[in-house]
Amino acid sequence: MLGVITGAHGVRGEVKVKAFTADPRAIARYGTLADASGERGFDLKLRGAARGLVIAEVAGVGTREAAEALKGVELYVARAKLPKPRRGEVYIADLVGLAAVAADGAEIGRVARVLNYGAGDVLEIERPGRDSLLLPFAEPMVGEVELERGRVFVAPPDEVEARGDEPEDAAP
Amino acid sequence: MGRSVWKGPFVDGYLLKKADKVRAGGRNEIIKIWSRRSTIVPQFIGLTFGVYNGHKFLPVLVNENMVGHKFGEFAPTRSFHGHTAVGGGDKTAKKG
Numbered sequence: 300m301l302g303v304i305t306g307a308h309g310v311r312g313e314v315k316v317k318a319f320t321a322d323p324r325a326i327a328r329y330g331t332l333a334d335a336s337g338e339r340g341f342d343l344k345l346r347g348a349a350r351g352l353v354i355a356e357v358a359g360v361g362t363r364e365a366a367e368a369l370k371g372v373e374l375y376v377a378r379a380k381l382p383k384p385r386r387g388e389v390y391i392a393d394l395v396g397l398a399a400v401a402a403d404g405a406e407i408g409r410v411a412r413v414l415n416y417g418a419g420d421v422l423e424i425e426r427p428g429r430d431s432l433l434l435p436f437a438e439p440m441v442g443e444v445e446l447e448r449g450r451v452f453v454a455p456p457d458e459v460e461a462r463g464d465e466p467e468d469a470a471p
Numbered sequence: 472m473g474r475s476v477w478k479g480p481f482v483d484g485y486l487l488k489k490a491d492k493v494r495a496g497g498r499n500e501i502i503k504i505w506s507r508r509s510t511i512v513p514q515f516i517g518l519t520f521g522v523y524n525g526h527k528f529l530p531v532l533v534n535e536n537m538v539g540h541k542f543g544e545f546a547p548t549r550s551f552h553g554h555t556a557v558g559g560g561d562k563t564a565k566k567g
Contacts, residue, residue, distance in 0.1 A: 384563050417545050
């Protein structure tokens, strides 16, 4: 899914689109987008941006009423239309759902989502019957990603605590 | 008003000691910390810290761009998951 139409803009049939692309304006670069069923196509022509949303004209939609009727429509693109990721990069859509396996091949869990709070990408691995595991998407904690085999090698690190009340830190 | 320069950055002392210890050990370790107030200093580059956000420890792999910021900046305490697509649109994850 590349975006969702959030409502109408103006009276000429333009729509507001919440884009999930890395660059919001890139949503119009993928040609005809499809709805969830894949039956209807949408050709977007960018008109501008406002408050984090993209304003676009949809081919065949000329009135505000017609634009309002599109509210909530999710916009999809075929996976094959996405460009090949650069070296060392993986589509987040491809990472989600992969099996997280240890070096010996034992499955630890599944990648549930990829988080980023400003300190790089973090894999959230859901483990059956246990708390989820958060690992930075970096060596040595995350090894090779084998998309064709649906797995990613991980090495959960040892945990050490740094607390101010440890005996070694206490005043003599 | 900002902090006086002559004081230097604020870092809880035990973090520096632990960072030295972990670096010397050379093992794959994550340092769990509660000290969100500490400034990230160059000694921390390359280490992974688990910064407590009141709920869980979010991993922060320190790189040179983070020096001068506080650990707490990278572990938000409020859970807004945004309106992004589950699949991530066309976003890619780059291995650090």
